[in-house]
Amino acid sequence: xxxxxxxDIHITVSEGASLELRCNYSYGATPYLFWYVQSPxxxxxxxxxxxxxxxxxxxxxxxxxxxxxxxSSFNLRKPSVHWSDAAEYFCAVGAGQTGANNLFFGxxxxxxxxx
Amino acid sequence: xxxxxxxxxxxxxxxxxxxxIECRSLDFQATTMFWYRQFPKQSLMLMxxxxxxxxxxxxxxxxxxxxxxNHASLTxxxxxxxxxxxxxxxxxxxxxxxxxxGYTFGxxxxxxxx
Numbered sequence: 001x002x003x004x005x006x007x008d009i010h011i012t013v014s015e016g017a018s019l020e021l022r023c024n025y026s027y028g029a030t031p032y033l034f035w036y037v038q039s040p041x042x043x044x045x046x047x048x049x050x051x052x053x054x055x056x057x058x059x060x061x062x063x064x065x066x067x068x069x070x071x072s073s074f075n076l077r078k079p080s081v082h083w084s085d086a087a088e089y090f091c092a093v094g095a096g097q098t099g100a101n102n103l104f105f106g107x108x109x110x111x112x113x114x115x
Numbered sequence: 116x117x118x119x120x121x122x123x124x125x126x127x128x129x130x131x132x133x134x135x136i137e138c139r140s141l142d143f144q145a146t147t148m149f150w151y152r153q154f155p156k157q158s159l160m161l162m163x164x165x166x167x168x169x170x171x172x173x174x175x176x177x178x179x180x181x182x183x184x185n186h187a188s189l190t191x192x193x194x195x196x197x198x199x200x201x202x203x204x205x206x207x208x209x210x211x212x213x214x215x216x217g218y219t220f221g222x223x224x225x226x227x228x229x
Contacts (some may be wrong), residue, residue, distance in 0.1 A: 034217065043121065043208055043222035044159075058160070090158065094218070102149050103218060107158045 021076040023091030032094040055101035131205025138209030144189035145211035153206040
């Protein structure tokens, strides 16, 4: 069965510092991996996704993620955090990109950015 | 890009009444839509998978008679919370499949039952 683990419930970083949010997944086949961001009271916005090909994926807002099959990880990174990045971040794994199957979400990591 | 519109964004209703939430794909057709529920400071939990023209598939523990899902067209799925109770208060989010391009989420509906 699919599962997603986000080990860090809450992370605080200073503005301008680098960021890495961890995500580990469990899935029996080739995973389709996603990172979403959610601002308070809002829906989810897709940051990036990995379906195949290059394991380093570039997303919006300066985010990137690297798929490491050997570690079953898909960590999200940003070299320099902005105050507007403060939000909840969710990693998700899907059984396919066609949408026939739902996404399984991690529990989320709340990012706080301090001046 | 693909847009999913969810309406209303907020609704307050009295206990015992029913509330309908709409999820529309604005610029693409979605044969499959998903309904999630999110409790405060928690992750999204899949409630059901909505398939156009057929019955929804509910996750274990989700009452199908309480959470009615209708997917009458390729661009619209609705979730009706029937006989709502305070414990149904939550944040409900829909998503729609874009085929080979992944999933797009609505902006969510904050339901408060008083």
